[in-house]
Amino acid sequence: MxxxxxxxxxxxxxxxxxxxxxxxxxxxxxxxxxxxxxxxxxxxxxxxxxxxxxxxxxxxxxxxxxxxxxxxxxxxxxxxxxxxxxxxxxxxxxxxxxxxxxxxxxxxxxxxxxxxxxxxxGVRPGGLLATHFGGPLHGPLAHGLACGAPIAVHHSVPWNELGTAFLDHATDAQTLREQWSVVDPASWQQRLDQLLGGQFVPADTEAALRARASAKAGQSGQSGQPGQPEQPGKAKAAAATFEKSEGPAGDADATPKATDASDASGAPAATRPPGIPAPPELVGRYEERFRTDGLLPANGQVVSLVALDYAHAVNLVRWGLGARLCGPQQAELAVQRVGAQAKEAYGSWEEFAAGYALGRLLAFDNGWFGPQYAETVHIHRVLTQDPGSPWRALDFA
Structure with a gap:
């Protein structure tokens, strides 16, 4: 074949x-x-x-x-x-x-x-789902690679490759150097650890989303997010962070409420560009639009943003292989770790997909609903609707 x-x-x-x-x-x-x-x-x-x-x-x-x-x-x-x-x-x-x-x-x-x-x-366009039928299609390695599929679709490269190159040796090294300040194995490992720790998503918005999800799970008698045990003061933090809707759980008005003066990227409110809403309003706008466009169900909410860091972690591994900053065994272990951590943070590909979409838009769209939003919706639909997508072929649990 x-x-x-x-x-x-x-x-x-x-x-x-x-x-x-x-x-x-x-x-x-x-x-x-x-x-x-x-x-x-x-x-x-x-x-x-x-x-x-x-x-x-x-x-x-x-x-x-x-x-x-x-x-x-x-x-x-x-x-x-x-x-x-x-x-x-x-x-x-x-x-x-x-x-x-x-x-x-x-x-x-x-x-x-x-x-x-x-x-x-013409030139091969971006936004295409590609599969390497000689690569991992099942198991923990495939699951981890599937967490990086949004970026693979963005570049129209196979989602399930761990090999010679992501694009090519020179471009992979340039991407790491210019976008991640990675120039050697030590700096590559440092960035990977940061991504696996969810350190690039806005901490306050992430904490608010997790608190909201835990509070909602508590109301419904569930145990909270997979892999996220209840912490002391969690309910108190949730009460301080969220503006609870008077409607049923999951109402669109139950949006995060900021506990500090930082924006979605962690910048102080005083330095937020004019016209950019504060994180609670921004998250609420995106979630409402997600429900309209099918990225969330009718009463759905985003539970975490770390999918963005996990997707980048997978591709940092792929770029690292291409730049010869890591080897295949190290790469496989890292990708499998991404997959395992994704299962702890999310309960389904749908939750992961919504978390990735919101994280990407908070980072790059800032509420404009412009080209970045259109591309994010396209990638989401490719991966959730194409019969050949790993998000449809692989069980998340």
């Missing part, structure tokens, strides 16, 4: 003898060219033993080899290959030596055709 949809389309086109179909299958996709090691030729050319032709080998994403500490790949497109191709005699070998192998002529006329197909197909 081909590992991803790209290889499936490529194999089907080859079986039909469809040259245009072969090019179409890869035209919008990332292709991977082996990065030269020190002292090696910049282009990893080889001679095809059956034809004698000189070929430049590239791999589709699903055919990347297992993680190796010294083996890197550069991401290229058909367009880049066509523009920089060295001569008309060399050929393009896609996935050589595999069941998905294709060799394409690369004369000037052929490369012009690649460019035309690329223009027709």
């Amino acid at each position: 081909p590992p991803t949809e790209t290889e499936r389309r490529l194999c089907e086109a080859t079986a039909r003898g469809d040259w245009d179909g072969q090019v179409t299958a890869i035209a919008g996709e990332d292709l991977y060219l082996a990065a030269p090691q020190q002292g090696q030729d910049p282009l990893p050319v080889y001679t095809d033993p059956s034809t004698g032709a000189t070929c430049i080998p590239v791999l589709t994403r699903g055919m990347l080899p297992p993680w190796h500490p010294q083996q890197f790949f550069d991401r290229v497109s058909v367009e880049e290959l066509a523009q920089d191709w060295p001569n008309d005699k060399w050929q393009l070998a896609v996935n050589p030596g595999t069941p998905c192998a294709v060799t394409l002529l690369a004369t000037h006329a052929h490369r012009a055709a690649w460019m035309r197909v690329r223009a027709q197909v």
